[in-house]
Amino acid sequence: xxxxELNNRLSEIEDRLEAIEQPADNRIWLTCDAxxxxxxxxxxxxxxxxxxxxxxxxDSDDCFEVLYHYAYDQTGSIITLKTKIxxxxxxxxxxxxxxxxxxxxxxxxxxDILGIEFKNHPDMRRLxxxxxxxxxxxxxxxxxxxxxxxPGNGETPSRPGFxxxxxxxxxxxxxxxxxxxxxxxxxxxxxxxxxxxxxxxVTDIDVRLSYNxxxxxxxxxxLQFDQIPFLVSRICGICSATHPLxxxxxxxxxAGITPPERALxxxxxxxxxxxxxxxxxxxxxxxxxxxxxxxxxxAWKYREPVLDLLEEITGNRxxxxxxxxxxxxxxxxxxxxPKILKELDxxxxxxxMLTKAVLDDxxxxxRLKGVGILSKEDAIKYAxxxxxxxxxxxxxxxxxxxPYAAYADLDWNxxxxxxxxVFAKAVVRLLETFESIKIVRQALKKLPEGPVxxxxxxxxxxxxxxxxxxxxxxxxxxxxxxxxxxxxxxKVRAPSYVNVPSFKASCIGGHIADVTITLAAxxxxxxxxxxxxxxxxxxxxxxxxxxxxxxxxxxxxxxxKELGAPELKMEDI
Amino acid sequence: MSWKIWSLKKSPWVFxxxxxxxNNCDIEIVNLxxxxxxxxxxxxxxxGSPRHxxxxxxxxxxxxxxxPRLQEVYRQTAKPxxxxxxxxxxxxxxxxxxxxxxxxxxxxxxxxxxxxxxxAYVPGCPPKPEAIISGVxxxxxxx
Ligand code: SF4
Numbered sequence: 077x078x079x080x081e082l083n084n085r086l087s088e089i090e091d092r093l094e095a096i097e098q099p100a101d102n103r104i105w106l107t108c109d110a111x112x113x114x115x116x117x118x119x120x121x122x123x124x125x126x127x128x129x130x131x132x133x134x135d136s137d138d139c140f141e142v143l144y145h146y147a148y149d150q151t152g153s154i155i156t157l158k159t160k161i162x163x164x165x166x167x168x169x170x171x172x173x174x175x176x177x178x179x180x181x182x183x184x185x186x187x188d189i190l191g192i193e194f195k196n197h198p199d200m201r202r203l204x205x206x207x208x209x210x211x212x213x214x215x216x217x218x219x220x221x222x223x224x225x226x227p228g229n230g231e232t233p234s235r236p237g238f239x240x241x242x243x244x245x246x247x248x249x250x251x252x253x254x255x256x257x258x259x260x261x262x263x264x265x266x267x268x269x270x271x272x273x274x275x276x277x278v279t280d281i282d283v284r285l286s287y288n289x290x291x292x293x294x295x296x297x298x299l300q301f302d303q304i305p306f307l308v309s310r311i312c313g314i315c316s317a318t319h320p321l322x323x324x325x326x327x328x329x330x331a332g333i334t335p336p337e338r339a340l341x342x343x344x345x346x347x348x349x350x351x352x353x354x355x356x357x358x359x360x361x362x363x364x365x366x367x368x369x370x371x372x373x374x375a376w377k378y379r380e381p382v383l384d385l386l387e388e389i390t391g392n393r394x395x396x397x398x399x400x401x402x403x404x405x406x407x408x409x410x411x412x413x414p415k416i417l418k419e420l421d422x423x424x425x426x427x428x429m430l431t432k433a434v435l436d437d438x439x440x441x442x443r444l445k446g447v448g449i450l451s452k453e454d455a456i457k458y459a460x461x462x463x464x465x466x467x468x469x470x471x472x473x474x475x476x477x478x479p480y481a482a483y484a485d486l487d488w489n490x491x492x493x494x495x496x497x498v499f500a501k502a503v504v505r506l507l508e509t510f511e512s513i514k515i516v517r518q519a520l521k522k523l524p525e526g527p528v529x530x531x532x533x534x535x536x537x538x539x540x541x542x543x544x545x546x547x548x549x550x551x552x553x554x555x556x557x558x559x560x561x562x563x564x565x566x567k568v569r570a571p572s573y574v575n576v577p578s579f580k581a582s583c584i585g586g587h588i589a590d591v592t593i594t595l596a597a598x599x600x601x602x603x604x605x606x607x608x609x610x611x612x613x614x615x616x617x618x619x620x621x622x623x624x625x626x627x628x629x630x631x632x633x634x635x636x637k638e639l640g641a642p643e644l645k646m647e648d649i
Numbered sequence: 650m651s652w653k654i655w656s657l658k659k660s661p662w663v664f665x666x667x668x669x670x671x672n673n674c675d676i677e678i679v680n681l682x683x684x685x686x687x688x689x690x691x692x693x694x695x696x697g698s699p700r701h702x703x704x705x706x707x708x709x710x711x712x713x714x715x716x717p718r719l720q721e722v723y724r725q726t727a728k729p730x731x732x733x734x735x736x737x738x739x740x741x742x743x744x745x746x747x748x749x750x751x752x753x754x755x756x757x758x759x760x761x762x763x764x765x766x767x768x769a770y771v772p773g774c775p776p777k778p779e780a781i782i783s784g785v786x787x788x789x790x791x792x
Pocket of ligand 1: 310313395669670671672673674675708709735736737738739743773774775776
């Protein structure tokens with residue numbers, strides 16, 4: 077479908093809509109009644125069909141609003157459906173999760189922060205607020221007194237965030253539970269997973285968020301437009317170029333600002349350098365999980381020069397803080413270009429070596445192929461993005477579909493694989509690293525002369541969206557301004573938010589020795605495998621994290637033996 | 650110097666606790682193990698259980714959900730145990746100070762369970778790996 081056909085398709089439901097606005101060709105805003113929201117959403121998701129991005133809940137004084145954001149990737153369009161709920165006492169709306177599992181989390185989140193009831197939602201447990209957060213206090217409502225809910229101020233018992241463990245001595249019918257988290261002995265963020273297992277087979281998986289919930293969206297409402305890039309770059313350290321970029325692009329779109337050419341190139345270069353070091357980081361971690369510690373050490377060693385380059389350009393190894401509304405803060409000095417090109421040659425050589433080691437290794441083929449498969453249908457149902465989607469044959473990439481920065485001027489390919497298993501995702505990431513190197517090289521060659529920023533006076537009232545392709549998938553920001561110097565609502569959706577729930581499709585039915593690598597395959601921001609414990613019927617821990625890691629590594633060793641593969645030696649590489 | 654402190658200073662084993670960080674501090678900590686920095690040559694080792702740890706490397710703002718877990722992890726360590734607050738977030742909540750779900754910083758939460766805890770601070774956002782090494786060395790040399 078081209079843009080016109082899409083518009084025609086959307087006008088089929090005109091009679092259920094109150095308004096259709098189209099400020100730009102590929103930005104469409106629909107408005108409908110809360111009563112019609114279920115039917116319209118179903119039409120958008122199943123009939124058109126669009127890709128679900130996220131929903132935003134807003135407290136706008138006289139009513140609550142729920143915004144459903146969709147994307148149509150062929151034309152790079154973002155379609156937002158706005159609904160209003162006028163009953164402030166008992167706000168409620170029909171849930172769309174029954175036909176759209178990718179919306180399950182966000183509806184739970186909106187319920188947590190705004191207290192909107194989603195009728196017929198399959199599972200309304202708490203998602204992002206802590207276990208001891210008082211019931212009935214909604215932090216994103218404008219009239220909530222957040223001082224009053226500080227810990228120790230009249231706490232009330234609250235909904236449980238995860239399924240309780242089976243009662244002691246509950247008999248043979250209760251399935252053993254495998255608890256994952258919240259702390260990981262090696263690295264990264266806290267996360268809590270509960271796997272129900274039957275023997276060695278995973279039969280259910282449940283996730284508890286909240287450990288890392290810092291309330292960024294609320295903090296953002298208290299900052300000025302030009303301070304926010306610093307905040308959002310600290311949402312996730314390893315997407316610290318893409319979050320601010322998505323936000324900045326959204327604001328620039330609203331204010332009608334076009335940054336200078338050179339700034340667009342600098343942005344491209346920095347985002348791609350970030351992708352290189354992020355993908356290398358993942359390769360290392362994946363190696364660690366299946367017992368290839370050498371791969372871990374090498375991959376992390378080879379990402380160091382990239383961090384050094386970024387430090388030289390922006391002044392910091394991570395959290396670059398380099399984009400701002402209207403352009404970039406730091407330019408890439410022309411004298412640095414030969415050095416970057418030289419480093420890139422080195423990085424390319426090393427990545428080639430790593431890729432060859434992975435693709436030619438019969439053990440890795442045997443260990444990773446057919447493991448943790450996410451089918452194309454599931455990938456669409458869960459609305460996953462990035463390498464997780466591309467590894468399952470869904471060829472979407474914001475850089476190509478809705479080109480931003482300088483991507484449209486450069487020559488590169490979107491990498492896809494059709495198998496959907498861990499191996500396919502690894503291949504996608506490795507090959508993408510080469511594309512990134514290619515992009516940086518071209519961008520450096522074409523780097524136009526000139527300033528890197530224009531002056532910005534004020535941000536007009538209105539609402540806007542922006543999205544970019546982060547290493548893990550599409551990062552999406554929604555900003556609403558009332559013409560003041562702070563946003564009245566700022567919604568952030570990181571790619572892992574939609575990628576992580578797809579575990580339900582990829583882990584269930586799998587072997588527990590494959591859990592660590594399957595969870596790691598989507599490259600979740602918190603590299604998920606944290607501390608694991610398998611608990612049997614009597615709540616006795618029978619496996620802990622180390623055991624699971626060992627199981628995973630033993631399986632690799634077993635395959636190695638079966639294949640008669642020699643131990644990897646230094647000289648081979 | 651008591652023998653306990655003396656023994657602590659040789660080859661400290663550390664346990665890493667993330668209490669709501671953006672990941673960068675955590676990645677820089679893991680970076681310490683990799684070939685470029687390789688702190689294992691000083692006997693510093695990342696261990697998988699707080700019960701084996703001489704020091705905790707704590708990152709992040711301490712979210713409301715993480716606070717009791719951090720206290721539990723600290724409780725499980727053998728004392729004396731040095732707590733390192735790594736990064737601006739852990740030192741003083743950094744850019745997230747006003748967050749409604751943030752109850753830190755780290756020293757406040759730890760002191761609730763142990764008023765005499767030994768706490769060292771490594772600022773930076775994120776601190777460079779060199780800074781973390783230097784922070785650990787400095788802290789150990791004044792103990
Ligand atoms: S101090 Fe900075 S780098 Fe470290 S966790 Fe906080 S925001 Fe991230």
